[in-house]
Amino acid sequence: MTYTHLIAATALALAAAGAHAQAPSAVTPPPVPEAANATTAAAVPAPVEVVARQAGFVKTLKGSVQLQEAAGAAARPAQAGDALLPGGRITTGPDSAASVVLRDGTTLVVGPSSQMELKAFSFDMTTHEGTLLAALLKGSLRMITGLLGKAHPEAVRIETQFAFVGVRGTDFIVQADEQP
Template sequence: MKFKQWGVNLIFLACCVMGAQAQSVGILKSVQGKVGLNQPSAVRSVYAGDGVQTADRIVTGSGSSATLTLKDGSVVSVGPNSTLMLTDVKFDTTTQEGSLILNLVQGSIRMVTGWLGKVHPDQVKVITPTSVVGVRGTDFIVEVP
């Protein structure tokens, strides 16, 4: 009887892990210096290999940076003293549809767009405190003082 309960717990744990991975919209490929991830439920330091989700806020300190790769293949490099919110990041690998809206509160990013930027550029936007950048190219830099 105990073996059966242990098996049920193992299946539950596997489902929880798979569910957490399914919600990830990208992965941090590199982290240099002090980088934090503010999630709706907590604030934590991050490391290369950590997943990111919609509504996460990436915060870099002085002399710090992070690079993340999103599910559509977009690569976003976050510069020092920056705050970047992943406002609306969705990509369905089956239908190749989605949207990518980033909110650069302060600092700088460099973005090389993936599938969405190349095929559906109207679905990719970077919002700053004073403007909205619509993507018309595949490699660009945005800075906010």
């Protein structure tokens, strides 16, 4: 990752964090659009089901960002407000980035030429208990922890090809290069 890319990813994260700081403490997911017609309705989960499973949403994006809703599903261009479900994957192109806000307030900023999969996420707003497991398959990721990471840091993990990152702070950047 070049210094310029790091600066761009940090700026995107700060903008997302600033917007999050002005928002109410409980993260409200964006509305889920209804299916356009009966043929797509069968392929798309019901809006209530999506909101119930939703881990977070795409807050901001820059450049070419693809969203894959589940393993084996086709990737599509991401848009601000798109739901991110456990098992979902975000892929960014060169000079691209995306920030995702999870239900507990955690902000994930996926840097240029990166791929991140949200393997597992659960969060109870009452007890602040749950789990967060994300895999950085390549590229860079900046994470600003939310309520889960602050209350139960042992429940938050980032996986790369070579190591697991356990959260002990509230803001960090991790990079995973592809194998030569």
